[in-house]
Amino acid sequence: MDEAEGTLMTDDTRGRPPRNGWWTRLLDKIDERVSRPIDDGARWRGWTVGVKPGTRTHVYRDPRWDRRRLCDECAGTGCEGARPCAWCDGTGVVTDRPGHRMGEAS
Secondary structure, X not given: OOHHHHOOOOOOXXXXXXXXXXXXXXXXXXXXXXXXXXXXXXXXXXXXXXXXXXXXXXXXEOHHHHHEEEOOOOOOOOEEOOEEOOOOOOOOEXXXXXXXXXXXXX
């Protein structure tokens, strides 16, 4: 039998045991208990909460960032010629109101 036939895809071939022992389960439970209030608070604010697979790293996303974009007037440069852009106050980015894009009719 050659190596390709004898190694199952579920086997960890990196030379270390998979993370499924009692110590890992204990750390997962502690992480869940410690992170629950933080995660619940983020969800209450309307954020999305995720955990990176195989880690205890929590990832939070505030949907208000979806309203940030480059300024259409200055193409993100922050300048109109030698003067700061009037639309974005020279920052190069604008924040749209919820449900509206800047420059659209209400």
